[in-house]
Amino acid sequence: MPTAATMLGFCAATLAILVIPGPSVMYVVARSIAHGRRAGLYSMLGLEVGALLHVAGTAAGLAALLASSEFAFTLLRYAGAAYLLHLGVQQLRVRHEQVDSPAHRTSPASRLRLFRDGVLVDLLNPKTALFFVAFLPQFVDPGRGPATVQVVVLGLVFVLLAALCDSTYAVAAGRLAARLRDSHRTRRRIDRISAGVYVGLAGMAVLV
Template sequence: MLTLETITLFFTASVLLSISPGPDNIFVLMQSITQGPKAGMVTTLGLCTGLLVHSTAAVLGVAVIFQTSEIAFTVLKLVGAAYLLYLAWGAFRAKSSELSKSQTKTPLKKLYFRGIAMSTTNPKLSIFFLAFLPQFVDPALGSVSLQLTSLSAIFIVSALLVFNAIALMSGHLRNYLADSDKAQTVLNRVAGFVFVGLALKLATTR
């Protein structure tokens, strides 16, 4: 079993990591602003579902493949980058009037799976789980697998809390943008460039 001190320290570190700017929280930010708080929260749920895949891989040791196999790492990151470019293309093509309709135009189910795709195609998350979680594991406290599973759950809960907070706060900005065609056009362009930037960042990850 994990000690209370370890749980507190790990939860604090997880919250700080979730708050720091990165692909996932920026993704939630853009989805929330363009489609509303609910869209951001559903996207967050998808991202956290994807984290379950990475945490399970870390517990089972599958993540080692991505740390030792350059081919596997390269293929996965290129798939993720291609998906982000696809989202960027959609943002660049979006018309200003689509902002007020986007919440009904994009099904929540699609946003959920979009979050899963965003998370599972990021190979850095597998390596992150493999490198970060073991630092808080103490074999003397019992099953290592159980400790890793518990730490994964704590990290996912922290990400869920932080990302939902981002979704709620940034989603309300949409109310001020919905009546401005110019603001909507600028927002779509910004979203497109953000997705392109994230794609380039992921594609150049070593």
């Protein structure tokens, strides 16, 4: 197990990374603005489950295998970008077709779908896997036990801190969105902004 000093250093480094809004935060904020606070929180849970799967892959050596295969990395990256584009188009199409429907305005997005989308968005991002491969081993001490166990522990701590950070953004964005949904025009703008975020994330996944 990592020492207390190592864990404190790891938490400090993790918080320094998480405090700067990245793709995950942008995704959660977009979901919260488009569908409300609960949608953002369910999306956050999906993202963190996806991150946990990446941690498991890192511990099992699968992430290192992905890093060594340019074809697999590229394929997964484009699959993730395509899924984000699908979410963007879906946001525009569904909202615009049903924006005047009272049922549409009062019915929350499917919780299961929001959770699933979050898992897939994170899981289909190979850069997350490569991040864990590069970041977690820096805090592993060979003299403190099996490296796999240490990677899992560090990964769990990272995901927990990420959940706290992302949920804070989800709640804040949800409160802001509740004040902005009073007019038909504002709702349409929210839809377009949310769709734009998904398209922007897709572009980042491919180009950055």
